[in-house]
Amino acid sequence: MSVNIKEKIWYLANFEVFEKKLNGGARTPLHQLRKAALQHVKKNGFPSIREEEWRFTNVSSIESTNFKPVDKKEQEEIDRNTLQEYLFEDLTPNRLVFVNGRFSSQLSSLSGLAKNIKFENLALELKNNPDVLLPYLAKQADYKKHAFIALNTAFLSEGTFIYIPNNIIVDAPLYILYISRDVGESFVTHPRNLYVVGSNTQVKIIENYVGFGEEKYFTNPVSEIILNENAIVDHYKIQQENKSAYHIAVTQVHQKKDSNYRSNSFSFGSVLARNDLNTVLDGEGAECTLNGLYMANGKQHVDNHTLIDHAKPHCNSHELYKGILDDRARAVFSGKIYVRPDAQKTDAIQSNQNMLLSDDAIVDTKPQLEIFADDVRCTHGGTVGQLDDEGVFYLRSRGISKQYARNIMVQAFAGQVTHKIKLEGLREKMEGLVFSRLRDGHLSDK
């Protein structure tokens, strides 16, 4: 490691700065949690490739980069025109925007949301109404189990808090935009999201992580999502950080009886991206659908780890992750399905499919079923293939150029995930994002 031992490790130095800015906040019980989480990171460090869950994803360059906290002054002006295409104003009037980890009230917009729905900057809620969120905060994502949950928890402050009471159907999606832009040095943000969704409630949530510029930075988000009985959540996570960025995210979901969690995860950007998505089906009749699409080229590395914990009987899970890789890109997929002794009548389907557009791209796909009940149906499969030459020839034989035919074939492969997006406007945006990345049947940088 290239860290100078005499200097403090960056996150310890950052914590001192962070703590000073908290003022009175440093005496709260929450701050004890932060300190405990920090101690955990200090003691255990970052995971190494000797650990099974991190075998293919080396985070030593994150540990050795001196990431600075963001000074509030540096994030002020941002050109609204560059931003326009990311505001999704055609999709929803409800959005929270953060620039380099800091909430921006000018760029955010809230209109037409019922008063009893909370859709706020988490830091503000911590200050004004801690009693509402503290019973839920940090209860799902356990910092002792994951170094990057611990790191996020140590710096827990800004992020998104959603609270929806029982019996409400929220029509327009709730949109959260995390923007990172160059500030002249490497910086780190720790967005913290907490979504508490009441019984018989339905909501669509879009999280979009966007990077402008070319400098290196590190986004370290943690999201906790709680679905009460019969709640339905459509969760979209879009990762389009810049090509030098690191993105290590954990989403921890807890589902009660008859709830339905539908995740669509898109990973396009970053030099190194890791998404952990874990859900506990903790009530009979709960169901989850995890769909994912990742595209990587150049030297990008993208890692998706999912864990579906079937804790109760009669729960269903469906999972489809697809990847498109070019150049020297590398992808990792690890899909664990855990069926507990109680969880009879579990129905779990998992599939990971990869398309390699070069000889040098690498995929490590690892489905893992751990089944401790006997009356269950679980299937899984992983495939790695190339562009279908037969299909390309078929399209060409109908007058379509070779380059366009190749693009169509790649787009079609991705389409099996993008077609599952229920929000029509968002589906078009995602299809557009996929297509804009294609050049003659290969991936290019935009």
Place this chain on the structure above:
Amino acid sequence: MMLEIKNLHASVEGTEILKGIDLKVNAGEVHAIMGPNGSGKSTLAHVLAGREEYKVTKGSVIYEGKDLLKMTPEDRAREGVFLAFQYPVEIPGVNSAYFLRTALNAVRQYNGLDDISAFEFLKLAREKMKLIDMDESFLKRSVNEGFSGGEKKRNEILQMAFLEPKLAILDETDSGLDIDALKIVAHGVNRLRNKNNAVIAVTHYQRLLNYIVPDYVHVLYKGRIVKSGGKELALELEEQGYDSIKNDVEKKS
């Protein structure tokens, strides 16, 4: 003359399959190419469509005065050559309407025409689909995905109806079809025939030729056309099988 094939040799993975084919096709004609399995019928069809795995080692193919073998597969299609596949390819995720419209516009652009509008396309699609008795819901399905054998073959003829080729090559379009589906497909092909276009029907069975009546029948065996005649040749083959032709060829060699 529309098509002139001279002494065409082609090989696949180093094995010579076509060993000197000569064939002339004029506008308005229907040619049937028959032969036992492995005689090179499908290879000929794919070589004409430009399949890259098939290497032409000798000979020439002149189509409408141009060197067909120098054209890319897409340019052949744009110039009016159409291959109806024996095994149409399933393309999950590509919507049939999108595929048809993209193909049609690619051909139109090449020929200096404007793109067809969504409205005009739908109108045209309804008309063409009626021709081969296809339901409109088909347009929303992925290309050939989950189609029955008969649906796939009808889809080939639908594409042909859209692209209105000058030279249609039907590669065993009849195989695997029941008689009702065969009639629909043949009816579609016959409706598309006129004095300006030509059909090469590659088939193993005579049955198709009851419905698409050929002007000429050629028998392909071991990579060569060993016998040519009128439509009565097909009936002769139906009665006697390919054995007598095989024996004749073996005796000569």
